[in-house]
Amino acid sequence: GLRSPEPSIAPLPYHGRPDEIVGMDSIHFYGLCPHHLVPYVGLVSVRIVPRERVGGAGALARAVRELALTPRLQESLTQQIADTIERDLAPHGLWVRVVARHFCMELKGSGPGARLVTEARRGAPLPRG
Numbered sequence: 001g002l003r004s005p006e007p008s009i010a011p012l013p014y015h016g017r018p019d020e021i022v023g024m025d026s027i028h029f030y031g032l033c034p035h036h037l038v039p040y041v042g043l044v045s046v047r048i049v050p051r052e053r054v055g056g057a058g059a060l061a062r063a064v065r066e067l068a069l070t071p072r073l074q075e076s077l078t079q080q081i082a083d084t085i086e087r088d089l090a091p092h093g094l095w096v097r098v099v100a101r102h103f104c105m106e107l108k109g110s111g112p113g114a115r116l117v118t119e120a121r122r123g124a125p126l127p128r129g
Helices: 057-068 074-089 103-107
Strands: 011-013 022-032 039-049 053-055 093-102 116-123
Touching (some): 039 074, 039 103, 053 057, 057 074, 074 093
Antiparallel strands (some): 011 053, 022 039, 039 093, 093 116
16 A cells, blocks of 8 residues: 555446436455554545436445555545545535544443544535435
């Protein structure tokens, strides 16, 4: 992950209607805490309001997993996922949610049930529905 080029998401044409949401849930990843060098594992959810482009589901999942290979805080991982999607797909709106179990927190006594939740939002707010 440290020497790999930054992942990209190949755009595909979007043929849906304006203000519709395209999303993906349960993108599983493994990360590494840069402070303790202890793993964390979690799930990523993504919602976008496309303009003209969407990304393939496999490409999105690969980008998330590749970004998680570099030791970084979950907060930074969340922002980097959003930055990558914004750069490659240029959506009207974007929401990324990461929920992860951190083994460094568990080793310090938080217990196995605690999860860290981070979110990034870009562009127009997602329509309610």
